[in-house]
Structures are given as C-alpha cells and as structure tokens.
Amino acid sequence: MKTFTLLYTTLILTTLQSTVFTAPTSTKHKRWRHPGAKRPVAGHSTDDDPFHDYIAILSDDETRPWAEIFDEMGFSTKGSKKMTHSLGVNSNGKPSYNMTSYDMNGIKTFGKNLRAFTINMRESDAEGMDGNPSLVSLEKTQMRQWAFVPGSKKVLPSIPLAEQGFRDFGLRKRQDNLMWIQQGNAPWNLQRLSCEHKIDIKGRLPTDLKFNYRFDETAGNGVDVYVVDSGINVDHVEFQGRARMMFSYFGKVNDDVGHGTHCAGTIASLHYGVAKNVNIWGIKVGDSNGVNGEAIVAGIDAAITRHNQRKSQPGFMGSVISMSVGTAPPQQSDFMILQKAVQAGMHVSVAAMNSATDACSFSPGAFSQQIPIINVGAADIDDTRAPFSNFGKCVDVYAPGVSIVSTFNNDATGIASLDGTSMACPAVSGMIADELVRNPKLRLDPAAMKKHILGKALKGVIKSDNVITGAELMANNGFPGDPK
Incomplete structure (x- = not known):
C-alpha cells in the first residue's frame, strides 16, 4: 500500500x-x-x-x-x-x-x-x-541540464530483499556519549564522508558495496529535504515510506529519468543515504525532455511555502533544498528564488555542473558568492577532482561524485551507478540534514550552517593534475580517524 x-x-x-x-x-x-x-x-x-x-x-x-x-x-x-x-x-x-x-x-x-x-x-x-x-x-526562459555525466549510467543488478542485509549495522558509542552506527555494506562515497584519510581500496571496485560508513543514530531525524529534480520512485524499499511527491510541473509525478531517485537515495535511503531518517519531498521540475526555468521557480516557491508553514509546527527540525540541475550563463530567476529560500531559513545545496571549467559561469552555483548556498564539486575515490567537475572560487566544497551507487527508478529495489556533480550535491544535502539535528541553533541560519559545513571539511586532500593545492575542501562529517 x-x-x-x-x-x-x-x-x-x-x-x-x-x-x-x-x-x-x-x-x-x-x-x-x-x-x-x-x-x-x-x-x-x-x-x-x-x-x-x-x-x-x-x-x-x-x-x-x-x-x-x-x-x-x-x-x-x-x-x-x-x-x-x-x-x-x-x-x-x-x-x-x-x-x-x-x-x-x-x-x-x-x-x-x-x-x-x-x-x-x-x-x-x-x-x-x-x-x-x-x-x-x-x-x-532557459532549459536546464541534469548535472550527471551522459553515458556514465550503469544499472546494477537489484539486490533481493532477503540478501540486502538490513541488519549489517553495528552500534557503537562515541566519545560525546551520543550513539553512533557503523554500516558495513556501504558504497564508497559514504565511507569517504566519514573518515579522515583517502580510502585504501584493498582490491575493491568503486561500485562494490563493501565499504564502511559511520553516522549518528539520529541521522537527520525529522528534517525535511526537498529534492528539486525529476521526481522520486517513492515505492522504492530503501526509502521506507519516508519519500513523498508534493509538486510536479507536469501532469505526471513518476520519475521517468531516474536522476531524482538516485539523488534522493544518496541523501536519505537506508543503505546508500547519508541521513537515513529524513523526510524526502519530491519537487518534479524536469522529465526526459529536460528542465524548464519556470518550473524551478514554481517548484522551489512551493517548497518555501510549505517550509514557512512547518516552522511553527511541532517537530520541525529544519528544511534543505537539494538541486542537482543547472545551466550557463547564470540565470536571474534562479538567484531570485534561491534568495527567497535562504531568507526564509532554508538550507540549499547545489551542483557545480560538469563542464570542467569555471563554476562561476554556471547557474545556480555562481550565486554561492552572493547568498549562503553551498556549491558542490565532484571528486573520485582517489581524492582527485573529477575530470568533468567545474572548479574555482565558486565551488565551496567537493564530495564524492564518481561511480556513485544509489537507488534508481527501474523497480522497488533497483540501483545504478552514476557520475557527476549531481551525485556530489546530495551527499552534502544529507550532511546538512544530519547537522540540523546535531545543531538545532542552526535550524534557520543558512549562513552559519554553510560556515559550519565548510569548517568541518578536510583541507589539503583534493588533487588536481596530481597536485594538492590546499585550496579545495572535501566534505566530511567530522568522525575522527577511519572506520575499522
């Protein structure tokens, strides 16, 4: 049902x-x-x-x-x-x-x-x-693009429910007496977010589900995340009934692209998600024909309205917008609606896009210098900036964005691997949701949250052309050391 x-x-x-x-x-x-x-x-x-x-x-x-x-x-x-x-x-x-x-x-x-x-x-x-x-x-009006690399999609064999290992989560205690969990069948991107050093691959493939992820037991509990994308496969078992569609620009709500389901999975799914307890709200602004600019404005406007209503309700934990679409040149309509969102106290993570050039030339990431949104670039399993990722001063932080395994739209257990800053952005969206639970004082303060996220990021690890400049940051949830 x-x-x-x-x-x-x-x-x-x-x-x-x-x-x-x-x-x-x-x-x-x-x-x-x-x-x-x-x-x-x-x-x-x-x-x-x-x-x-x-x-x-x-x-x-x-x-x-x-x-x-x-x-x-x-x-x-x-x-x-x-x-x-x-x-x-x-x-x-x-x-x-x-x-x-x-x-x-x-x-x-x-x-x-x-x-x-x-x-x-x-x-x-x-x-x-x-x-x-x-x-x-x-x-x-300007058509937007999905921020994933065309041709990178690899639909992987679905894992039967009986073999998914829902109990492969080991409970531990953290130094501050908060309970934390280590997941032993995680994708590599989750491990990278919760360790200090580059991953020792040890013969594993990037698409193997044999990595370890450490996260707080609360894991974004009660936070509302609005996925501005192609829709969500809400029937996927990985969402455990926490995913709903609330807006569509079209006369349909199904995810006919798979992009939105993949991004939502990186944010919040049980096995592939950063914040495994959040509420996911689908804002469908695109389909197989692309994304219209007016759809972005209308969809985010609806999210702002719901956020403003939720602020006064019991149990409100905060709101996050995750937006893995964009275009060049920067669009004033993107700026205007995202400015409204952050003024209302919503936290925003966006994709830096995939043209291997200056991110300041792309919307909406270019506005990260003007309003407190977080613009996310992509890195690979070797901590190297992905060859497709945009870069420069308008990129705030990098996150894993190559060979990312997450939920897909083909069936209720489907998974796929994709590359792109589309895949890096939702990782940071999930981290914001997690931090909203840990830091309730930041609930309606996007500027302070951005400073907090960037303050926890790792410095001096991202390589570009085999050189570490020290200027780039790698997203990190702050767990000391590396998972066992």
Whole structure:
C-alpha cells in the first residue's frame, strides 16, 4: 500500500503556448513600456524581431491582484481560465493552502513567495518592459541540464530483499556519549564522508558495496529535504515510506529519468543515504525532455511555502533544498528564488555542473558568492577532482561524485551507478540534514550552517593534475580517524 501523498499544481501542467503577443494600444500599457523602446516596423522581417518565451518576476512591493496588473498591461482577464491550485501539505497530509492564478492566451501566473508569470512575446516587447518598476527580472526562459555525466549510467543488478542485509549495522558509542552506527555494506562515497584519510581500496571496485560508513543514530531525524529534480520512485524499499511527491510541473509525478531517485537515495535511503531518517519531498521540475526555468521557480516557491508553514509546527527540525540541475550563463530567476529560500531559513545545496571549467559561469552555483548556498564539486575515490567537475572560487566544497551507487527508478529495489556533480550535491544535502539535528541553533541560519559545513571539511586532500593545492575542501562529517 502506498504511503505517500500526491499533490501537484495544474497551474503549469502544460508547456508554454507559442501565442502571439500583440502590444496593446491602451494608454494603461504606458507603464509597461519605456519611451525609447524600439517598435516592430510594419512589413519588417519577423526574423529581426523574433518571439521568445520569457519569465517575468514581480517586485516585492507589487502586491496588486493579477487582474489589475494585466488590465494595466492592456489585457483583460475576462474569459481567461481562472484556476485555484492546492500546493504543499500540512501535518495531516492534506492541502495546506490554495492559490488563484490565470492562464490566458499563453500567459501563466505562478508563485506565492516570488510572484511571476511566463509569456511568449517579441524581443521588442520585452525590451519595452525594461526598467518597469513592477518588475525585478525579465529574462528568456532557459532549459536546464541534469548535472550527471551522459553515458556514465550503469544499472546494477537489484539486490533481493532477503540478501540486502538490513541488519549489517553495528552500534557503537562515541566519545560525546551520543550513539553512533557503523554500516558495513556501504558504497564508497559514504565511507569517504566519514573518515579522515583517502580510502585504501584493498582490491575493491568503486561500485562494490563493501565499504564502511559511520553516522549518528539520529541521522537527520525529522528534517525535511526537498529534492528539486525529476521526481522520486517513492515505492522504492530503501526509502521506507519516508519519500513523498508534493509538486510536479507536469501532469505526471513518476520519475521517468531516474536522476531524482538516485539523488534522493544518496541523501536519505537506508543503505546508500547519508541521513537515513529524513523526510524526502519530491519537487518534479524536469522529465526526459529536460528542465524548464519556470518550473524551478514554481517548484522551489512551493517548497518555501510549505517550509514557512512547518516552522511553527511541532517537530520541525529544519528544511534543505537539494538541486542537482543547472545551466550557463547564470540565470536571474534562479538567484531570485534561491534568495527567497535562504531568507526564509532554508538550507540549499547545489551542483557545480560538469563542464570542467569555471563554476562561476554556471547557474545556480555562481550565486554561492552572493547568498549562503553551498556549491558542490565532484571528486573520485582517489581524492582527485573529477575530470568533468567545474572548479574555482565558486565551488565551496567537493564530495564524492564518481561511480556513485544509489537507488534508481527501474523497480522497488533497483540501483545504478552514476557520475557527476549531481551525485556530489546530495551527499552534502544529507550532511546538512544530519547537522540540523546535531545543531538545532542552526535550524534557520543558512549562513552559519554553510560556515559550519565548510569548517568541518578536510583541507589539503583534493588533487588536481596530481597536485594538492590546499585550496579545495572535501566534505566530511567530522568522525575522527577511519572506520575499522
């Protein structure tokens, strides 16, 4: 019997329609065009003034109803499709709030914490909106990419339930009298996070489940982690009923890519996860066709709303956003929505992306220098920066990202090995969740949490071109020595 709750918005179930946007002639439209903006010339080739899909984000002080805003633009909401959507869930698993939006002639509104709309229009009309006091951002929509290496996927034989060794966890005592557990059938990436020195392979393959992982018994207990990705295979036995879907940009919630399930498994699954007790919430913003920028904004906006409701509820332990998607160049919409998230007290881990170049050229990792999000690069089992990983000052910390075994979408016990900063990011997401339980004072302080995570990281171990510069950090949970 399924134990998850499914809630998604019909607000943006369909992709943007390529509807022609004709600049209205109403005098009310003046506020939406600056006097020097160029206008299409009658009979001029449309190739010189093409149509694009845009995402427009309103300023915080623009609180008027959508109908009034569109009326000022010269549009009438009469006859438009007015919709009420349920987003987020409360402690009883029921819809936690409703939002009214409009879908008219290809213009769609969305967002509660960051109000935005998407529209298809000519470049000249977009230029005419430049400097409008009601807008803080107007940019062409940009497809995002999954931050895993194409061709690296290796679907591994599923382990029968009877042979999975659920009891291969040895309980020990730690010096501070907290109980800790050593897992003896872990993937290599988990061992690397909980030891001081490079792993002695001893004839093992990186995909062998023969490594040791040490973690606190609490292991992120009660923390909410929002996986902004392709969805999650919530029926996978490794999630033990802790994974639910709460948002989808599409009319489907299944993980048709496998990427989201793999990332969620590294965060929270029983055998492959860093924080084995967290609550996983799926935010589906992409499918086999890719990820839309407006889906990112809408999905994270829904997560912020649920987080704000949870903050006052009993048992709230903190919220983490894990985002293993990105693109180049940096996108203002990514910055705006993630800024809202950290201002609300959410902790954010993102992937540095995989172009073997300066991470400051990619979204959203480039913003790690402006807002307290953690941008994660990838390393291999030899503590060498992965050849595909982006690097530079915008990478805050490295984590294992090569030959990472985790849950997959093929069945309820499926596993796969993948490479990418996509695989490194969720490891840090899980570490944040674990630290939220250990350090409740950091629950709503992303800046202090980032400083804490980087302060525990290992220095002087990451190699690049066989040289240790000492500048890079390797994520570590702080256990002394190495597991036995």
